[in-house]
Amino acid sequence: MPLLENCWSHCLGELERRLGADQFRIWIKPLVAETADDGLNLIVPNQIFLQFIRDRYLGLIEEAAASFGHEPAPAIALKVGSAPKKAAPPASAHAQIAPTQPSSAPAAAPAPLMPNIVSSGANHETTRLNPNFTFESLVTGKANQLARAAAQQVAEHPGVSYNPLFVYGGVGLGKTHLIQAIGNYVHQRNPKAKIRYIHAEKYVADVVRAYQHKAFDEFKRYYHSLDLLLIDDIQFFVGKDKTQEEFFYLFNTLVESHKQIVLTSDRIPREIDGLQERLTSRFSWGLTVAIEPPELEMRVAILLNKAERENFKLDSTVAFFIAKHIRSNVRELEGALKRVLAYARFTNQPITLEAAKEALKDILASGNRQISVENIQKTVADFYKIKIADMHSKKRTRDIARPRQVAMALTKELTQMSLPAIGDAFGGRDHTTVLYACQTIEGFRQSDAEIAHQYGVLLQMLRS
Numbered sequence: 001m002p003l004l005e006n007c008w009s010h011c012l013g014e015l016e017r018r019l020g021a022d023q024f025r026i027w028i029k030p031l032v033a034e035t036a037d038d039g040l041n042l043i044v045p046n047q048i049f050l051q052f053i054r055d056r057y058l059g060l061i062e063e064a065a066a067s068f069g070h071e072p073a074p075a076i077a078l079k080v081g082s083a084p085k086k087a088a089p090p091a092s093a094h095a096q097i098a099p100t101q102p103s104s105a106p107a108a109a110p111a112p113l114m115p116n117i118v119s120s121g122a123n124h125e126t127t128r129l130n131p132n133f134t135f136e137s138l139v140t141g142k143a144n145q146l147a148r149a150a151a152q153q154v155a156e157h158p159g160v161s162y163n164p165l166f167v168y169g170g171v172g173l174g175k176t177h178l179i180q181a182i183g184n185y186v187h188q189r190n191p192k193a194k195i196r197y198i199h200a201e202k203y204v205a206d207v208v209r210a211y212q213h214k215a216f217d218e219f220k221r222y223y224h225s226l227d228l229l230l231i232d233d234i235q236f237f238v239g240k241d242k243t244q245e246e247f248f249y250l251f252n253t254l255v256e257s258h259k260q261i262v263l264t265s266d267r268i269p270r271e272i273d274g275l276q277e278r279l280t281s282r283f284s285w286g287l288t289v290a291i292e293p294p295e296l297e298m299r300v301a302i303l304l305n306k307a308e309r310e311n312f313k314l315d316s317t318v319a320f321f322i323a324k325h326i327r328s329n330v331r332e333l334e335g336a337l338k339r340v341l342a343y344a345r346f347t348n349q350p351i352t353l354e355a356a357k358e359a360l361k362d363i364l365a366s367g368n369r370q371i372s373v374e375n376i377q378k379t380v381a382d383f384y385k386i387k388i389a390d391m392h393s394k395k396r397t398r399d400i401a402r403p404r405q406v407a408m409a410l411t412k413e414l415t416q417m418s419l420p421a422i423g424d425a426f427g428g429r430d431h432t433t434v435l436y437a438c439q440t441i442e443g444f445r446q447s448d449a450e451i452a453h454q455y456g457v458l459l460q461m462l463r464s
């Protein structure tokens with residue numbers, strides 16, 4: 001099939017478009033394609049990589065190859081091997097020669113940005129954006145792609161597209177990173193823009209101080225003159241009526257004059273009990289987007305990316321190992337990687353799987369505790385405010401049946417229990433009922449943002 005020489009280049013284009021830059025770079029670029037009699041052989045660096053590509057990406061690769069338009073559709077075979085040296089084969093022998101290890105590409109250095117100092121008047125401390133929190137250093141995957149796309153849009157057209165942009169998600173999932181990336185981007189494009197990043201508690205403190213010093217004019221002059229206001233963890237406004245009132249005026253002024261506001265919280269606005277209705281309704285004027293806990297391939301991509309940035313070559317087997325065991329959030333993932341790197345430096349050892357196991361043994365010991373079905377039932381019942389007994393009952397109203405299905409799906413995902421055993425634990429149900437529940441919830445996770453988010457939150461709660 002001589003025409004297949006161009007097939008891999010075609011596939012690469014398709015896959016990059018469908019997977020996004022980060023997943024493409026980590027998983028697809030390292031593949032080396034060779035033309036075979038009936039299609040392509042894709043050479044992967046090791047067995048784990050092979051298994052992963054087969055499980056997660058082979059279907060997509062086959063689709064991309066089929067869309068090349070060759071009849072019959074090219075067959076795709078995966079093989080472990082080392083890539084031929086670049087100079088050796090003539091270019092036509094390989095549709096694409098890519099680096100063999102994902103970590104071998106030099107790290108794209110984060111764009112060094114000047115810390116953005118906002119001139120703020122005597123009573124308002126200056127705020128620094130973390131120059132490392134950029135779009136370039138933010139790994140994108142299913143868990144955050146919508147939030148990232150919205151943030152990028154806002155950064156390119158502040159005050160125009162979505163105002164406010166409201167980002168919500170659990171602890172350590174990258175909310176601060178994302179909104180500071182907006183700040184850094186706007187600053188880079190327009191160094192004169194008045195940008196303030198602030199934690200909600202600091203804003204509360206500013207209001208209190210203005211109140212105490214009868215300095216509201218100055219407070220207003222400063223905040224109302226901003227071009228971009230980024231406030232983290234807005235749930236801290238709860239119970240602070242004066243703050244909420246001031247923020248209401250500020251919000252109206254900024255939005256009316258097309259100045260951008262970006263807010264974060266650990267939940268969606270209407271779930272923040274104690275936030276005034278006029279604020280929650282205004283927050284929905286713009287766009288509300290979630291950041292979910294990262295899935296396995298995104299966790300691996302984050303690890304490889306962070307290691308690259310520290311100029312460490314992290315073997316993909318080790319990255320997999322860490323990502324499989326540290327599942328709660330990105331901050332913990334970073335912490336685990338730091339431990340492994342420090343251990344390697346300290347003992348002067350290369351980062352092998354053994355070294356990683358040794359470096360993380362404390363964390364792994366605490367994380368390996370079994371998650372019980374009782375624990376899952378209790379957590380889910382609390383979350384949906386139903387009785388634990390409803391997990392076993394025969395009630396079939398949706399407000400009971402749906403949480404019960406969620407709990408069954410979580411039990412399937414988080415324990416080693418068989419379907420019949422899960423059925424028994426949920427009031428003696430048949431294993432087909434459990435299977436149906438798992439499939440239903442999986443379907444909702446693809447199609448219903450709210451259930452997908454709730455499931456993600458529950459996973460995080462149960463694993464932490």
Ligand SMILES: Nc1ncnc2c1ncn2[C@@H]1O[C@H](COP(=O)(O)OP(=O)(O)OP(=O)(O)O)[C@@H](O)[C@H]1O
Nearest residue numbers: 137138139170171172173174175176177302330331
């Ligand atoms: N997608 C990602 N790619 C790369 N790094 C990430 C990503 N998500 C999070 N991080 C890193 O994880 C760490 C925690 O992220 P961050 O502080 O933004 O989380 P957060 O959601 O604001 O947490 P909290 O709710 O505790 O304030 C940061 O160092 C951040 O750079």
